[in-house]
Amino acid sequence: MRTAQPDKRTRLIETATKLAYGRGFRETSLADIAEAARVPVGNVYYYFKTKEELAEAVVERRLDEFRAARAEWDRLGSPKERLLAFVGSVHANREQLARGGCPVGGLCSELHKEGGALAKKSATLFTEPIGWLQKQFRAAGHDKDSRELAMHLFSSFQGMAAVAHGANDPKVVVMEVRRLKNWINTL
Amino acid sequence: MRTAQPDKRTRLIETATKLAYGRGFRETSLADIAEAARVPVGNVYYYFKTKEELAEAVVERRLDEFRAARAEWDRLGSPKERLLAFVGSVHANREQLARGGCPVGGLCSELHKEGGALAKKSATLFTEPIGWLQKQFRAAGHDKDSRELAMHLFSSFQGMAAVAHGANDPKVVVMEVRRLKNWINTL
DNA sequence: GTCTATACCGAGATAGAC
DNA sequence: GTCTATCTCGGTATAGAC
Known part of the structure; x- marks a missing residue:
């Protein structure tokens, strides 16, 4: 599905990259990332099995x-x-x-x-x-x-x-x- | 010195310094520090009001x-x-x-x-x-x-x-x- | 595929017995 | 002063409705 915005996976990675840059990756919670990327928290796990997998994407x-x-x-x-x-x-x-x-x-x-x-x-x-x-x-x-x-x-x-x-x-x-x-x- | 047993305070700082060097300060829990320094967890708060205060000591x-x-x-x-x-x-x-x-x-x-x-x-x-x-x-x-x-x-x-x-x-x-x-x- | 509700755990911090 | 037991909160991760 392609909308005007980048897809959710991309948005999550970009947001995580940005937030982790300011505070450190470990200090940045998935809740913060999900909220800033306008993606429901639980949904993160559809795109990334674990937080570590998100780190790899970053x-x-x-x-x-x-x-x-x-x-x-x-x-x-x-x-x-x-x-x-x-x-x-x-x-x-x-x-x-x-x-x-x-x-x-x-x-x-x-x-x-x-x-x-x-x-x-x-x-x-x-x-x-x-x-x-x-x-x-x-x-x-x-x-x-x-x-x-x-x-x-x-x-x-x-x-x-x-x-x-x-x-x-x-x-x-x-x-x-x-x-x-x-x-x-x-x- | 503010305690009857200055050794413990010093031990806590030294241990925290060492552990934080390997893993990062935030990633090092007070439980880990206390255990490695052979000080009961709850007792840490007699020497440092907060974890942040321990960071200052480090x-x-x-x-x-x-x-x-x-x-x-x-x-x-x-x-x-x-x-x-x-x-x-x-x-x-x-x-x-x-x-x-x-x-x-x-x-x-x-x-x-x-x-x-x-x-x-x-x-x-x-x-x-x-x-x-x-x-x-x-x-x-x-x-x-x-x-x-x-x-x-x-x-x-x-x-x-x-x-x-x-x-x-x-x-x-x-x-x-x-x-x-x-x-x-x-x- | 998407989202809500929630389980579960470990963290920092506190209360109070001794 | 010292230690045990415990509270509370926020984090990751999961279950399951839609």
């Missing part, structure tokens, strides 16, 4: 968001431009990062502690972007140290998000982004 | 841990040595960082989302170390950009901890620490 959704951005970046002419676009998007989202931290970082850290299948799945929130970054560095001619470079870039990103959030100050993102852009340009 | 304890380390570093002869000692301790704890993330980073991020007084208090987990780092950079002759340098160092630390934890790989710490040591030495 991870999947974050991955999709990254993939959509990646698809845009991949259209750019050179690996260096693609790396700069990645860094630029971090800068563009600095206010959000300061308010709620990194959307994938927080989720990854939280679900990692749950253990089990969820821990493994959530790790792809990091490994997939890092893999893409590594590919760009390799394409830019850095064969031997592509992994180190990718890790450094992603680690810097996670760090600035954590500090911007914890100290409630988006300025650290501005400073670090400037540093990273210089660094990329001189590679 | 933050205080993490701050004390940092202050103890800082006291050692402050004995070193030069600011540069002190900065290198800070970075060295990160390297020494890399296995732990990969297993459970940064003890202050995770706590800060989690409590920040709770809002209220706890959010403010937890921010000092970041601001106090950053302040100390800034002081070292200033003492090393970097008057104008001491804040930027301190933020960069702390942000790098948070980033490597997040990635080491999320991707389950302590190697990123080794790589980043090497980079930071070179950076400090050429300042």
Whole structure:
């Protein structure tokens, strides 16, 4: 059934993603999610057997968001431009990062502690972007140290998000982004 | 000390700190803490009016841990040595960082989302170390950009901890620490 | 397929005996 | 001061009408 609104399953995932970003997934109750998505509570279980299954869908959704951005970046002419676009998007989202931290970082850290299948799945929130970054560095001619470079870039990103959030100050993102852009340009 | 048996209060805080590090504070029940600390559940409320008050004590304890380390570093002869000692301790704890993330980073991020007084208090987990780092950079002759340098160092630390934890790989710490040591030495 | 009502459990917190 | 027993509430999850 297709209405003007996205279907209920999609609405639940989107709402859960949004609410979990602000409060953490565990702290967000199914009742809250269902209400905000305008779906009766009991009905959630028609779409997801357990809350954990909903968590997996949230991870999947974050991955999709990254993939959509990646698809845009991949259209750019050179690996260096693609790396700069990645860094630029971090800068563009600095206010959000300061308010709620990194959307994938927080989720990854939280679900990692749950253990089990969820821990493994959530790790792809990091490994997939890092893999893409590594590919760009390799394409830019850095064969031997592509992994180190990718890790450094992603680690810097996670760090600035954590500090911007914890100290409630988006300025650290501005400073670090400037540093990273210089660094990329001189590679 | 407000009790006839200070050991229990301390035991509760230490146990809560340890358990919260592994699973997150919110996910750790008072029952679990009390049992592990060998204190009857109901008795917890003699030492802490609410769970939130216990959280504050945990933050205080993490701050004390940092202050103890800082006291050692402050004995070193030069600011540069002190900065290198800070970075060295990160390297020494890399296995732990990969297993459970940064003890202050995770706590800060989690409590920040709770809002209220706890959010403010937890921010000092970041601001106090950053302040100390800034002081070292200033003492090393970097008057104008001491804040930027301190933020960069702390942000790098948070980033490597997040990635080491999320991707389950302590190697990123080794790589980043090497980079930071070179950076400090050429300042 | 969709929704209401509810079971069930574990959490934080309290009362009060000793 | 210390501990046991218990209350209450909110959470996940289920049963079953429609």
